[in-house]
Amino acid sequence: MNAYDSLIKDLAPKKFGKTGKLWVGFLLLIIFGALACYVIQLRTGLIITDMRDYALWGIYISNFVFFVAISLVGSLITAILRLSGAKWSTPLTRIAEIIAVAAIIMAGLTIIIDMGRPERLFNLFIHGRLQSPIIWDVVVITTYLVISILLLYYPLLPDFAILKRHFNNNPKMQKWYGKLSLKWTGTITQQKLKNKSIRILSIMIIPVAFGIHTVTAWLFATTYRPGWDSSNFGPYFIAGAFVAGAGGVITVMYILRRAYHLEAYITAKHFDKMGKLLVLLCLIYLYFNINEYLVPAYKNTVEESAHLQGLFVGQYAPLFWLVIVGGLILPIIVLVFPKGRKPIPVFIVGLIVVIGAWWKRYLIVTPTLLHPFLPIQGVPESWHHYFPSLMEWIITFGTLASALLIITLLVRYLPVIPIHETAMEQGILDADKTTKQ
Amino acid sequence: MQENDSNSRRNFLDKGLKIGLLAAVGGAAAKALGPENKETSVGEETIELMSTDGTLIQVPMSEVMEVPSLKDENYNVRKGYPNLKFVMVVDLARCKNAKQCQSACNKSHYITGDDAWLKIYKMQESESTAPYWQPTLCQHCDKPPCVKVCPVDATFKRQDGLVLIDADRCIGCRFCMAACPYSTRVFNWAEPKQGEMSEITMDMEHLHYSPDYAGMPSQKGTVDKCDFCPHMVDKGELPHCVSACPNGVFFFGDAYEDTVTNGDETFRLSKLLKDKAGYRLMESLGTEPSVYYLPPSNRLVDFEEGMTNYDEFKSVDKSDE
Incomplete structure (x- = not known):
């Protein structure tokens, strides 16, 4: 067997093993549970959540922001790294695009879950008003979904x-x-056609990717509320999104490497490079975090201080510091050392970064809403707080499981490492009878 | 041309809304007002009304008739009444948290949730300043942040100043609630338990759902809020909160006409705001509310009295259930 045939044998999609089947079953279980809860939500209303008139958005929205954030990694790895000529990222491009497609699909569905009247979704198209940032989001997310699918698909043709x-x-x-x-x-x-298309898409996806997350940040920043009323929000969200997405790619690439024995293709070098990249991204994100918290804390207006005190020393403090330290400081410290950039530590840090990124969005959405301009009065005591209800959690886990299921199914039927591109880089393409040289 | 416009507006107002508002207590208004009407036959019953320039005049009862509906065939619920600009003044010096406004509002709009559309906040700017009661309803901003963010044009601004919600179109995204700095919007988290009363009332008054009568009926998964009661104005009556208040806290009227009334007293809006140093909530945000407040100085009522009524955790009485 020549090198080319063994390459194909290594990288061709494989049937699920026992673990794979169990994993799919597990995901389906969560998804069906979530669907059942969603049916209840459709019947009885959003009353089944813990959201109320003050905490009017909850984890459905923060989870939506998380999905949008994760999806940005597609543009980072496939577009930015590809255009900058970083050859090492070739084996990771497909993983990144698969994650991006799964995340952006789930972002779109998650926002529908949050709607009080999902059956009126088409009002967005019938009565859409271009003045509303939600319409901007609808436009850019749809565009991003199409470009992401094409960017996944075109390199798959060979x-x-x-x-x-x-x-x-x-x-x-x-x-x-x-x-x-x-x-x-x-x-x-x-x-020629394929390469040109990919190049055009790679350039196109960068402004669109910046667009989806900037607009998502503007859903918050266009309001007056302390904690959201910030001109820093767009870049702050994008910086955070790259951190989350890089963490996501690291996590998935480690698991796929283990599950499909891809050690020859996803090497220690890739973990080393991704580790370095994550340090850089975390440093940028840290910079924006300092901007986001230090400047208002310095001015310390009444409204801002009520919000910031809740985060720094109040009821959100444990979560806030866990997220800052675990999702931001720890990766920088661990990954700055060569020993920290071995596959296992990079994987663990990547996983912590993803979990931290999820909670970070929770901390962006929730506390602000509980510090309105006028005092919270005349509503039940429980409305002063927010913590997701059980059904809210199940539905949210359902969306996360759905994203993982999409990734799993794409991994089942698509080669996770680009075969054609890898063969080309290894110079063993001659044996490929589908390519006329 | 412009003069003509303003003349016709003035005529319209003289005959219509203005008299309607002023005569709201009697539920009736005069057909026409002018010096010629003062000549009355001896012995005929007369009614005292205030003219547009603020003088009291006697009008024979025979000249008084039901106010025809303000809505003519050109009425468009999204456009509103032409040449009217609704405005409210809330005199904080008179409020002692009697909560009649709130219960009247809750009752008339069949509010069944836990968050009233009109809330009386216990306010205190700082420890060294006096506490006061602040009735707060939708501010009907001229630059409404809620309308700006609505993705489907479900909440809209009318030419007469009202900000209303089309509950048939609302998709329930709640962006308007996040955008409103006054926290006056509420969401129907569950199916509103308005019971048969709202339906019976709707049947009796031959009403179909219309954004200008919020809460008739409320819909699950949509946003609700104060509508400034255009359905009452249409009948020549004052909004429920205004007429229910025992202390005359609320004044309602037309900014073009420069007049506001609480049913008992009528003031020139501009003079009232100048004399009493009226202000609007969070003016710095640039939302330009249609609701003005008069500062709680020289108070006519005792703040402490309101404490007996104060319930931090309740704004809708559900004792009937």
Whole structure:
């Protein structure tokens, strides 16, 4: 068997093993639980959540912001690194795009879960007002979804052609991969067209990616509320999104490496590089955090101080400091040392970063709402606080599980490491009969 | 041309809303007001009304009739009444948290949630300054942040100053609630338990749902708030909170006409705001509310009396259930 054939054998999608099946079953269980809760929510209303007139947005919204944040990694790894000529990131591009597509799909669905009247969704198109940041979000998220899917799909064309040939003993798979390959034969014209399309998409996705998260930040920053009323919010959200997304890629790449024995393709070098990248991203994010908290704390207006005290020393303090230290300081300290950039520590830090990033969004959305300009009076005592209800949690976990299921299914049927590109970089493409040289 | 416009507006107001408002207590108004009407036949019953320039005049009862609905065939609920600009003045010196405004509002709009549309806040700017009661309802801002952010044009601003919600269109995203700095918007988290009363009232008054009568009915998953009671104005009556207040805290009227009334007293809006140093809430935000406040100085009522009524955790009485 030559190097090229063994490459294909290594990277071709594989059937789920026992662990894979258990994992899918586990995710489906959560998703069905969440669906059941959502049906109850549709019938009885958002009363099943812990949101009320003051805490009017909760984890549905912070979870939405989290998904949007995670999805930005697609543009970071595939576009920014690709355009800057960082060759080492090639094996990670597909993982990043898969995460991006899964996250942006779930971002769109999560925002619908938060709506009091989801059946009126089409009012957004019938009566949409361009003055509203929500419409901006609808426009950019849809655009980003389309570009992300294309950016996942175009590099897959040669891989689908390769897989069509590889699954010659499985007519069903062969048929599907054949259809998906859009009659790719690897002619010079096709290659040129593909490369040009990818280059255009890589450039296009950067402003759109900045757009989706800036607009998401503006959902908050366009209000008067202390904690949201900040001109720093757009870049602050984008910096945080890259941190979250990099953490996501690290986590997924480690798990896939273990599950599919991809040690030869996702090497220690990749963890080292991703570790370094994460340090850089965390430093940028730290800078924006200092801006976001220090400047209002220095001025210490009555409204800002009520909000900041809740975070620094009040009821949110334990969570706030865990998120700052775990999701921001710890990665910098651990990953700055070469020993910290070995696969296992990088994975652990990446996982903590993702969890921290989720809670960070909770801390951005919730505390602000509980410090309105006028005092909270005339409502039940429980309305003064917010913590998600059980059903809210189940539904939220359902969305997270759905994102993971989308990733899992894409990993099941797509080569997670680009076969064609890897072969090209290894210089073993000659054996590829689908590519005319 | 402009003069003509303002003349016709003045005529319209003289015959319509103005008299309607002033005569609200009697529920009736005169067909026309002018010096010629003063000649009355001896023995005929007369009614005392205030003219537009503030003088009291006697009008024969025969000249008094029901106010026709302000709504003509051109009425568009999204546009509102032409040549009217609704305005409210809340005199904090008179408020002692009697809460009649709140219960009247809750009752008339069939509010069944836990958060009233009109709330009386116990306010105190700092420890060294006196506490006071501040009735707070939708401020009907001229630059409403809620309208700006609505993605589907469900909440809208009318030419007569009202900010209303089309509950049939609202998608329940609650962005308007996040945007409102006055926290006056409430959400129907569950199916509103308005019971049969709202339906019976709707049937009796032959009403269909319309944004200018908020809460008739309320809908699950949509936002509600104070509508400034255009349905009362249309009948020539004052909003529920205004007429319910035993202390005459609320004054309602038309900014173009420069007049506000609480049913008993009528003031020139501009003079009242100048004399009493009226102000609006959070003026610095640039929202330009239609609700003015008069400072709680030289108080006519005792703040402490209101404490017996004060309930930090309740604004809607559900004892009927």
